[in-house]
Amino acid sequence: MVTHGYAEAVPAKELARVDGFVWYVPHHGVYHPKKPGKLRVVFDCSASYKRESLKSHLLQGSDLTNNGDMDKEVIEYRIAVHLFGATSSPSVAIFTLMKTAEDNELEFGSDAAKFVKNDFYVDVGLKSVPTAAEALQLINSSKAMCMKGGFKLHKFLSNSRDTGSHQSRRNGKKYQEFKSQQGLTAH
Structure with missing residues (x-):
């Protein structure tokens, strides 16, 4: 620590x-x-x-x-950091997530910044894009952007088989796992 x-x-x-x-x-x-x-x-x-x-x-x-x-x-x-579990924690998390998007928009693009700013509720993001390629690009840029702020995005779901991913079951739930361009698996 x-x-x-x-x-x-x-x-x-x-x-x-x-x-x-x-x-x-x-x-x-x-x-x-x-x-x-x-x-x-x-x-x-x-x-x-x-x-x-x-x-x-x-x-x-x-x-x-x-x-x-x-x-x-x-x-x-x-x-020296925020304590989670406090009354203010959800607001602080959202503010920090938004600030991360604002501070890193030039490096990771406006699509990732808009996704993080507009399509998240606390720690859950929801977005629909027309193609699997756009989904993978959004995932990769959003993950990299959020890592700059200390956030690790994971557990991505999709209804498209064109993402180059495979389905798995965890705790009785079906997850769609994505292979990112770097060869890492995000889930």
């Missing part, structure tokens, strides 16, 4: 605050069996203290401190 800029050490001069502007958000790690080596940190923004919680103040719209060595000095960290 620290090496990727998602959290940062709190400067020593800010540790001894007496103004009451400190809030510790309970969190825990979750591992996904299909993503070995990746830890997803889940924050409880609803946790309350004296009937107050971080979530109630937001508008809607492995061991990281000492690696298990109890003799090492504890380093306090603070989150």
